[in-house]
Amino acid sequence: MAQWCATLPAGSRVAWVGGAPPVAVEHVPLSRADSLLGRDLDALVFDAADGLSADALGAASGALRGGGVLLLILPAAKSHPDSLFLHRFRQQLHRAAVPFPGPDAAVSSWPVPRGWLPQGATGDPCLTEDQRDAVQAVRDLAEGRAAPVLVITADRGRGKTAALGIAAAQLMTVSRSGGEGIHIGVTAPRLSALGPLFEQAKGLLPPAAVHEPGRLCLGASVLQYFPPDGVPDPVPDLMLVDEAAGIPAQWLDQWLAACLMARRPIAFTGTIHGYEGGGRGFAVRFRRTLARRVPDTRHLHLKTPVRWAVDDPLEALMARGLLLDAEAAEDASMTDARPGTCERKAFSREQLAGDEALLGDIFGLLSLAHYRTRPSDLQRMLDDPALKVVGLMHRGRAAAVALLADEGELGAGLCRSVWAGERRPQGHFLPVSLMLYGDMPPSGGMLRYRRVVRIAVHPAAQGRGLGTALVQALVEEAREAGIDLIGAGFGGTAPLLRFWTGQGFCPVRVGVKPEVSSGGWAVTVLQALTTEGQGGLDPVRAGFGRTLPMLLSDPLRGMAPDLAAGLFQGLTLAPLSGEDRRVIAAFARGRRVYEACLPALHAGVIRGLAASTESLAEDHRDALVMRVIQQRPWETVARHLGVSGRKPVITVLRRAVAGLPDDG
Known part of the structure; x- marks a missing residue:
């Protein structure tokens, strides 16, 4: 390897990802492979000798420019004989005719980078017509010549982030020459992902521009980064949301609502076939939101690469090898999909690894339904013997799919260590989290658990009972298998909670911080299937009932009131005293x-x-939760209810209390 690196042309940009390099080149640990995003490398050495990280490979490979070389060091096949993921990946390499130089091959026969860069017109920073269209679309948006919302989608390497930087620089320059400044806000999953945007804008602005981390100023004009979980007040003149597919949908909704209310234009960009996944889910689900709230939203898709040629072999190889381009079944094939037309099937890892069409169908559906479906999820599907894949198949295509994991049956000593906070064994999310953060006694870790890790229903088949049918089947299969407790964890929303409670599950834990992946609070639900399981569930449920009111008045104060109200349903509580009833009346x-x-x-x-919230009007429920339980400020509750001041909120509270169901 050192000899090959020494043969590279002078000035070559080289990075070594993985173990320590034997030569003086830039070293990037596997855990920081995504720091290469936005870079232009001539050569990349990816050292996977100790094991292949699918996520790291997906991230790092995107940093190679056209004409660059990827040198992939794979582990010996005999060192990972049970890895179906690695076996499948090797097959993809062979099918793509990737050379495998043997240990005796002359280094001179190894490929070296060759020059290739797309050329834009003289004086034009845009490298393709697609990129030029994107820049103009952002300018039209900012200058009021288009609908107030713009969505730009693309596969990676199409220059959409750079296009935002070009447009921002042009808008700042025009505003400066006109004597008025423009405040452009930009957000992304993390500030480091915006490096290309700020560098592009900085390079196009005059030397008078002042650049500091996350901020670029030219006179009265400002380009400024904002974290994705907080909308600033006031809202910027123009808001750019880059890599929206990597930002939780709830946060995207907040940005959209704030910009619409302030009458400020906003642009969203999303990578469709990216290593982080979620792009297709973003394109489908968020597009529904936009169609409902802003029907005239403009959509623009960039097809032409700017960093490599069309039909680039490495892009195609990564897409196949990591299933970055996996697609769910066409909508038309799900027109008549219903529980009665579907066949429930369980798939072994060997079946999935040996059937590319089936694997792509199932993984494509998971990618469509869940944000942040990554190559590592594919790797786990093929390599983790504890993970089970079950699907509802409609004419041979996946209409719904679930991933399951068996957990628990921990030894008594290990259970005591977990309960004491001394150990956290991997692969046992339900028992470990409930012993650590709930009221599950140490003996509860010895029970048998089954966790629904993921569940997805094809968007074109939703609303027909497929999800309900699949969960009911999973519950019965778990009961027949002698499982004590079946559960799931998800980013909490009121509709999702209603779905799970409607299947007999009850909430037993809620995280005190919003999840980075979903933007919501992580909710854990559980259902007992045996007498022993019920004995473990009862103290957990009782403890949840004791702590929930306190959590909602402090760390969960910002939780949506419909979700907060749903968490109480079904709790068993002592009846009110006679005095309390008289005071409430x-x-x-x-x-x-x-x-x-x-x-x-x-x-x-x-x-x-x-007892129930069905008899409560929405504003009554929200007033009770936000003021009485969460103890939010009067002005916050009033603003939510659309009234002014404390007095009308009190009026709503009196009416709401009068409509509360009798607790018995």
Whole structure:
């Protein structure tokens, strides 16, 4: 390897990903492979001798420019004989006629980088017509010549991030010459991903521009980064959301709502076939939101690469090898998909690895339904013997799919160590999290668990009971197999929680910080299938009922009120005292002030929500949760209800309390 690196042309940009390089080149650990995103490398050595990281390879390979060389050091086949992922990847390499130089091959026969770069017109920073169209679309958006929302999608390497930087620089320059500044906000999953955007803008602005991390100024004009989880006030004149497929949908909704309310234009970009996954889910699901809220949204798709040639062999190889381009079944094939027309099938790892069409169908559906479906998920599907894949197949195509993992049956000593916080064994999410953060006793770790890791229903077949049918089948199969507890974890939303509780599951834990992947609070649900399982569930459920009100008044204060209300449903609580009932009735009739009734109101609202929320109007439910349970400021509750001041909120609260269901 050192000899080959020494033969590279002078000035070659080379990076070594993986173990320590034997030569003086840039070294990037596997864990930081995504730091190469946006770079232009001439040569990349990817050292996978100790094991292939699918995510790292997917990220690093995108840094090679056209004409560059990827030198891939694979582990010996005999060192990983059970890795179906590695076996399949080797097959893809052979099918693509990738050379495998033997240990005796002369280094002079190894490929070296050759020069290739697309050329734009003289004086034009855009390298393709597609990129030029994207820049003009952003300018039209900012200058009010188009709909207030723009969506730009592309496969990676099409120059969409650079296009945002070019457009920003042009807008800042025009605003400066006109004497007025423009405030351009930009966000992305992380600031480091915006390096190409800021570098492109900086290179096009005059020397007077001031550049600091996450901020570029030219006179009164500013290009500024904002974290994706916080909308600034005031909203910038123009908002650019780069790599939106990597940002939780709830945060995207917040940016969209804020810009629409402030009458500010906003552009979203998304990578469709990227190593981080989620692009297809973004394109389908967020497009539905836009179609409902902004029907005249402009959509632009960039096809022509700027960093390599059309039909680049490395791009095609990575797409096949890591299934970056996996597609779910066509919508038309799911027109009449229903539980009665589908066949439930369980697939072994060997079946999936040996059937490219089936594997692509299932992985494509998972990618379509879930943000952040990565190559590592494919690797786990093929290599993890504890993971099971079950699908509802409609005429041979996946209409719904679930990934399952068996957990628990931990030894008594290990359970005590987990409960004490001394050990956290991998692959046992449900028992470990419930012993550490819930009220599961140490003996609970010895029970048998089955976790629904992922579940997805084809978008064209949703709303027909396929998800319900699949979960019900999974529950019955787990019961027949002697599983004690079946559960799942997901980024909490009220509709998702209603789905799971509708199948007999109950919430037993909620994370105190929003998930980075979904933007929502992680909710864990559980269902007991045996007497022993019920014995483990009861203390967990009781503990959840005790802690939930306290969590909602502090770390979960910002949780959406519909989700917060749903978490209470089904809790078993002691009935209200007679005195509390009298105080609540007096408040509802307007005879007592709010502060004097707080303890009784708090107890009454919790029990009312636990009984049912179906009889409550939405504004009544939200007022009770936000003010009485979460203790949000009066002005925040008033703004949410669309009223002004404390007095009308009190009026809503009195009516809401009067409509609470009787706790028995």
